[in-house]
Amino acid sequence: MATSDPRTAAALVIGNELLTGKIQDANVAVLGKTLFDLGILLRRVIVCPDEVETIARDLDELRRSHDYVFTSGGVGPTHDDVTIDAVAAAFGRRRVREPALEAILRRHFGDRLTEAHLRMAEVPEGAELVVDERTRWPTVLVGNVFVLPGVPKIFRRKLAAVRRRLGGGKPFVSRAVTTGSDEGELAELLLRLVREHPAVAIGSYPRWSDDGYRLTVTFDGRQEGEVEAAVGALLAALPADQIVEQGSEL
Amino acid sequence: MATSDPRTAAALVIGNELLTGKIQDANVAVLGKTLFDLGILLRRVIVCPDEVETIARDLDELRRSHDYVFTSGGVGPTHDDVTIDAVAAAFGRRRVREPALEAILRRHFGDRLTEAHLRMAEVPEGAELVVDERTRWPTVLVGNVFVLPGVPKIFRRKLAAVRRRLGGGKPFVSRAVTTGSDEGELAELLLRLVREHPAVAIGSYPRWSDDGYRLTVTFDGRQEGEVEAAVGALLAALPADQIVEQGSEL
Numbered sequence: 500m501a502t503s504d505p506r507t508a509a510a511l512v513i514g515n516e517l518l519t520g521k522i523q524d525a526n527v528a529v530l531g532k533t534l535f536d537l538g539i540l541l542r543r544v545i546v547c548p549d550e551v552e553t554i555a556r557d558l559d560e561l562r563r564s565h566d567y568v569f570t571s572g573g574v575g576p577t578h579d580d581v582t583i584d585a586v587a588a589a590f591g592r593r594r595v596r597e598p599a600l601e602a603i604l605r606r607h608f609g610d611r612l613t614e615a616h617l618r619m620a621e622v623p624e625g626a627e628l629v630v631d632e633r634t635r636w637p638t639v640l641v642g643n644v645f646v647l648p649g650v651p652k653i654f655r656r657k658l659a660a661v662r663r664r665l666g667g668g669k670p671f672v673s674r675a676v677t678t679g680s681d682e683g684e685l686a687e688l689l690l691r692l693v694r695e696h697p698a699v700a701i702g703s704y705p706r707w708s709d710d711g712y713r714l715t716v717t718f719d720g721r722q723e724g725e726v727e728a729a730v731g732a733l734l735a736a737l738p739a740d741q742i743v744e745q746g747s748e749l
Numbered sequence: 750m751a752t753s754d755p756r757t758a759a760a761l762v763i764g765n766e767l768l769t770g771k772i773q774d775a776n777v778a779v780l781g782k783t784l785f786d787l788g789i790l791l792r793r794v795i796v797c798p799d800e801v802e803t804i805a806r807d808l809d810e811l812r813r814s815h816d817y818v819f820t821s822g823g824v825g826p827t828h829d830d831v832t833i834d835a836v837a838a839a840f841g842r843r844r845v846r847e848p849a850l851e852a853i854l855r856r857h858f859g860d861r862l863t864e865a866h867l868r869m870a871e872v873p874e875g876a877e878l879v880v881d882e883r884t885r886w887p888t889v890l891v892g893n894v895f896v897l898p899g900v901p902k903i904f905r906r907k908l909a910a911v912r913r914r915l916g917g918g919k920p921f922v923s924r925a926v927t928t929g930s931d932e933g934e935l936a937e938l939l940l941r942l943v944r945e946h947p948a949v950a951i952g953s954y955p956r957w958s959d960d961g962y963r964l965t966v967t968f969d970g971r972q973e974g975e976v977e978a979a980v981g982a983l984l985a986a987l988p989a990d991q992i993v994e995q996g997s998e999l
Contacts, residue, residue: 515952518791519923519969520782521999522954525773527796532770541768546777546794549952576933577953578940608933615936650956673769683826683858686865690828702765702799703827704772706900719769749771 505721506668508534509543509561513554513572513582514649517546525651526571533658538668538721539567549573554585562589562644567665569658572649576615586641587623594621599628603636631660640664672723674730677715677744678737685714688736696729698722704749715749755971756918758784759793759811763804763822763832764899767796775901776821783908788918788971789817799823804835812839812894817915819908822899824889826865836891837873844871849878853886881910890914922973924980927965927994928987935964938986946979948972954999965999 510530516522524546531541542565547553554573561568573582587594600620608616622628628637629645638657639646647657678685682705693701699720706713716733720726734742760780766772774796781791792815797803804823811818823832837844850870858866872878878887879895888907889896897907928935932955943951949970956963966983970976984992 515950515969516954516967516999517777518781518794519785519921520778520780520791521923521952521967523775523778527767528770528773530770531768535769541770542798544768544794544796546796548792575953575955577936578943579952611931611934613933613936616933618936619933652957671769673771681861683863683866683869684861686827686863686868693828700765702771702829703825704766705825707902717766717771719765749766 503566505671506539506566507542508539508567508569509565510541510545511554511557511561511568511570512544512546512649513549513570514546515548515579518548524571526647526649526654529651529655530569530571530658533662534665535671535673535719537662537665538670539665549579549581551581551585551588554582555588558585558589558644562642566643568644570644570646571654574619574646574648576613576618580618582646583621583623583639586639586644586646589644590623590641592623592625592641595624596620597622597626597628599637607635629661629664631663634660669721671719671721672726673747674718674726675715675744675746675749676718676730676733676737676742677713677746678741679712679743680714680737680741681712682714685716688733689716692729692732695732696725698725699729701729702749713743717749753816755921756789756816757792758789758817758819759795759815760791761804761807761811761818761820762794762796762899763799763820764796765798765829767822768798774821776897776899776904779901779905780819780821780908783912784915785921785923785969787912787915788920789915799829799831801831801835801838804832805838808835808839808894812892816893818894820894820896821904824869824896824898826863826868830868832896833871833873833889836889836894836896839894840873840891842873842875842891845874846870847872847876847878849887857885879911879914881913884910919971921969921971922976923997924968924976925965925994925996925999926968926980926983926987926992927963927996928991929962929993930964930987930991931962932964935966938983939966942979942982945982946975948975949979951979952999963993967999 627640630637702717704715877890880887952967954965
């Protein structure tokens with residue numbers, strides 16, 4: 500399935516509630532960090548409304564241009580849960596009822612089971628069910644598209660459950676140096692580091708807090724030696740009293 | 750500038766730090782809520798890396814298909830701040846130094862001013878500077894694209910500063926009803942409400958908390974009477990002991 504090196508991923512985050520500001524997304528950061536630790540680059544995220552045509556069009560484009568795609572949201576039993584329809588449309592497949600999912604629903608809901616519940620047993624034809632002991636409900640995988648729920652707690656649990664399907668790559672390494680230096684004063688030095696360490700992605704993030712102004716410089720790469728060399732070059736060039744903190748997190 | 754009814758918007762959120770999960774975005778929810786209250790529909794959000802070509806391509810597509818576009822991030826003085834370059838590329842314009850911005854930088858940095866700082870005085874040719882007493886630094890507006898910074902505190906301040914440029918529309922109204930009913934049990938009723946109240950966007954959001962399972966149904970629309978009618982129809986159909994809360998927020 501995966502072909503790029505490093506492997507690439509995209510996310511399609513589905514839900515009117517995010518676009519109207521009712522809810523702040525929490526899944527993209529968790530996904531990005533999880534993939535980063537697995538050596539997979541999250542390259543693109545699209546947030547779109549609960550519309551079959553929009554989701555299907557975006558999904559089709561994302562699945563063709565990335566090794567993995569993760570959808571978040573729209574998998575419940577109500578009218579605004581249209582992700583499965585859209586995944587089916589993106590792959591040109593029918594929706595079919597999956598007996599294994601139907602059995603779980605019947606066990607869980609018993610006499611309270613409705614036709615709407617049974618919609619949740621439908622998947623695009625040919626979908627794979629990723630089973631893991633940590634989740635009662637298998638994760639639907641269609642081609643290279645993992646269909647995950649939007650509720651953050653369940654999203655995280657499902658992501659952990661499919662993690663083993665994504666393993667095997669060389670993880671990224673990240674280091675961070677925080678200074679009191681001004682970004683404008685450091686810009687020229689950072690540009691030199693970027694040129695001298697092409698295998699390292701260098702980022703520069705200012706923030707203003709109660710402690711005053713701080714600038715954190717991050718170094719990401721797959722070769723730990725190269726990342727450490729770039730960090731060393733920054734530390735060597737900075738006045739010692741300007742170095743506030745060193746670590747692995749922004 | 751604006752032509753659709755309701756007006757539409759898109760956001761382009763720029764930054765490797767979001768895609769690698771170093772930081773969780775906080776700007777999209779604020780933007781979505783602000784636009785919703787102004788009667789503008791945020792239709793699409795793209796999160797992309799710090800790459801001029803990628804940003805320019807996305808921006809060009811978004812600005813042509815929406816009434817407004819808001820960018821977040823990438824506006825500082827370092828190598829990874831490429832948003833202005835990308836906006837210029839998307840509009841096919843040169844970067845020019847803006848005397849008003851240069852003057853602010855010279856006043857602020859004095860003797861410490863560097864060439865890198867002066868990059869922040871460059872804007873796409875023909876850009877408008879939106880001035881507001883709440884922010885020292887004007888907001889760059891190119892065509893229908895508002896260029897906002899990524900740091901959440903400053904993003905919010907700038908968004909407040911450009912708000913008057915977006916006024917005049919009919920705001921959306923939102924109501925929420927929270928019940929203890931199961932989503933599957935309610936699905937059929939909700940589908941009927943969706944059909945009977947086509948001017949109202951109805952959403953269904955389950956959550957599991959310490960209080961147990963809760964389902965919040967939201968009703969969004971531009972006609973308060975129609976929104977209230979849809980809410981009333983739900984309340985009339987629900988058993989009274991299933992209604993946990995009524996309000997305007999999810």
